[in-house]
Amino acid sequence: MADAQFSTNASAARVDLMVVAEMVEPGSRVLDVGCGDGALMRMLQDGRNVDARGIELSQAGVNQCVAHGLSVIQGDADTDLADYPDDSFDYVILSQTIQATHRPKVVMEHLLRIGRRAIVSFPNFGHWKIRARLALSGRMPVTENLPISWHETPNIHFCTIRDFIDLCGEVGAQIEKGVALDAGGRPMRAGLPWGVWNLFGEQAVLVLSRGK
Amino acid sequence: MARTLGTHALSPTPRHEADDPSSLVARFGADEPLHLDCGIALAPLQIAYQTYGTLNADKSNAVLICHALTGDQHVANVNPVTGKGGWWETMVGPGKPIDTDRFFVICSNVLSSCMGTTGPASRLDGGPAYALDFPVVTIRDMVRAQAMLIDQLGIDTLFCVAGGSMGGMQVLQWAASYPQRVFCALPIATAAKHSAQNIAFHEVGRQAIMADPEWKGGRYLAEGTRPEKGLAVARMAAHITYLSEPALHRKFGRKLQDRAAPTFSFDADFEIESYLRYQGRAFVERFDANSYLYLTRAMDYFDLAADYDGRLAQAFRGSRTRFCVVSFTSDWLFTTQESRAVVHALNASGASVSFVEIETDKGHDAFLLDVPELFATTKGFIDSAARARGLTEPARG
Numbered sequence: 309m310a311d312a313q314f315s316t317n318a319s320a321a322r323v324d325l326m327v328v329a330e331m332v333e334p335g336s337r338v339l340d341v342g343c344g345d346g347a348l349m350r351m352l353q354d355g356r357n358v359d360a361r362g363i364e365l366s367q368a369g370v371n372q373c374v375a376h377g378l379s380v381i382q383g384d385a386d387t388d389l390a391d392y393p394d395d396s397f398d399y400v401i402l403s404q405t406i407q408a409t410h411r412p413k414v415v416m417e418h419l420l421r422i423g424r425r426a427i428v429s430f431p432n433f434g435h436w437k438i439r440a441r442l443a444l445s446g447r448m449p450v451t452e453n454l455p456i457s458w459h460e461t462p463n464i465h466f467c468t469i470r471d472f473i474d475l476c477g478e479v480g481a482q483i484e485k486g487v488a489l490d491a492g493g494r495p496m497r498a499g500l501p502w503g504v505w506n507l508f509g510e511q512a513v514l515v516l517s518r519g520k
Numbered sequence: 521m522a523r524t525l526g527t528h529a530l531s532p533t534p535r536h537e538a539d540d541p542s543s544l545v546a547r548f549g550a551d552e553p554l555h556l557d558c559g560i561a562l563a564p565l566q567i568a569y570q571t572y573g574t575l576n577a578d579k580s581n582a583v584l585i586c587h588a589l590t591g592d593q594h595v596a597n598v599n600p601v602t603g604k605g606g607w608w609e610t611m612v613g614p615g616k617p618i619d620t621d622r623f624f625v626i627c628s629n630v631l632s633s634c635m636g637t638t639g640p641a642s643r644l645d646g647g648p649a650y651a652l653d654f655p656v657v658t659i660r661d662m663v664r665a666q667a668m669l670i671d672q673l674g675i676d677t678l679f680c681v682a683g684g685s686m687g688g689m690q691v692l693q694w695a696a697s698y699p700q701r702v703f704c705a706l707p708i709a710t711a712a713k714h715s716a717q718n719i720a721f722h723e724v725g726r727q728a729i730m731a732d733p734e735w736k737g738g739r740y741l742a743e744g745t746r747p748e749k750g751l752a753v754a755r756m757a758a759h760i761t762y763l764s765e766p767a768l769h770r771k772f773g774r775k776l777q778d779r780a781a782p783t784f785s786f787d788a789d790f791e792i793e794s795y796l797r798y799q800g801r802a803f804v805e806r807f808d809a810n811s812y813l814y815l816t817r818a819m820d821y822f823d824l825a826a827d828y829d830g831r832l833a834q835a836f837r838g839s840r841t842r843f844c845v846v847s848f849t850s851d852w853l854f855t856t857q858e859s860r861a862v863v864h865a866l867n868a869s870g871a872s873v874s875f876v877e878i879e880t881d882k883g884h885d886a887f888l889l890d891v892p893e894l895f896a897t898t899k900g901f902i903d904s905a906a907r908a909r910g911l912t913e914p915a916r917g
Contacts (some may be wrong), residue, residue, distance in 0.1 A: 371876065371897055374901050374904070375903070379842070381875040392868075396867070
């Protein structure tokens, strides 16, 4: 879906996907929402023997997936998740896509309904560089990772790590695992307070489950 | 138009092709009747079909193409009636997405059509044609007949079943009726049920045929007449539904036909009128009016979910077939919404499914036309499924 914007640094993107992939238990059933060209799905299928399915908005992405033998449906996270039955997957992955959805809260509710667990990765708008740009220039930040100006970007619902954690509370999601990634896409040291991640993490990856 | 059609030479070809087709024929005698949904056991039965490519030793490379309403078995060879190329030569052939250097491609004329498979124009032992004595058949009956052919060819599992429109209905029926015999399925521009709007258009076509005095209550072959006007009008109305408003506008707009100003008459002043009249004329040359009634009826009756307590997902329960569903943005006859309903059901049943909505202004007919995205999707899907099936790639010189 909006993956292209975050793929400026190809190797960093791979690291991001690998972080997500490592959070998936081998042999499970996975739905990748916004699967792009299917790179993560292939990684999961080949490396972790996962039964992976995908949803992707762009025709080019879907065609690439189909050509690789992946089962991918052309569709939109905002409208098409409603069609999936409850508990139909072990994991539903939303990688770098939530900020491009129209109704992130509804999407989150569907992820938790469809999958036993949800894995969500997103760019952190609370990163110090972004805060600094906004504070110093008084303009919406345009950075290497977020290169598109405010009126063109498909990313209409940016949030910080703290904001996202609030949303998890609102939809009753329990955070099972979390990691922030630095500018190179590498995981930051575990056990740091959320405030540190929110300031220095460029991306966050969280594993969620339905709260008790 | 009436005059033009009336003076047109009667073509003997549909009559001839109905009994003695210019293709391979499988015959089934009284000992192996086709049991129809209406309760009748149809025998004898003949199925006209074409094949392309070579069946491999373990019979794992067979592709069944299912043709649309007025299509036939001549997928990729010169049509014996029209003299034109096969109807899916863009898709099927050496090096094409459905590669005849790699796959053994089969296409049979559907039950109740008029190109050599038993239908209302068929004569029993040189007697009169069935006409309306032919039983009303369903999409499932067509698929049963195809399964009899596939059995006779000694093929257990089809590598792929593919088709658009009414052909796509057959693909879905194959996947539901014989899930273990279909490795992968490619239903294009189709639906799991015929909509009220589509039934309505079909009814207009049938009424046009039956209102033609030459139809003679269906007995026109015996009476030596042909309901050409009615059949042509049916085709003209249907043809509009195969196109899209933007495509019509692009192709014809309000352009006049070989004239500078309107003639203040009911001549074909507009290019679009002239085009439709031509389409109507060309159609009656090659098609049997009663077959048109039967085939449209079969489509109207199609409602796959109805056989499974109204739950479409049940039709595909436990299916291990790989599906690739394709729709076109400008197709208002078989909309993307209909394809999505199929995809939804396949998802709910846990089947392996891909879905592509291709952007084009070519309307429903897009599945027959040069649409590169369709070829790219098909090739990607077929090639990856062939790898999964362990089929070797053809050597290219």
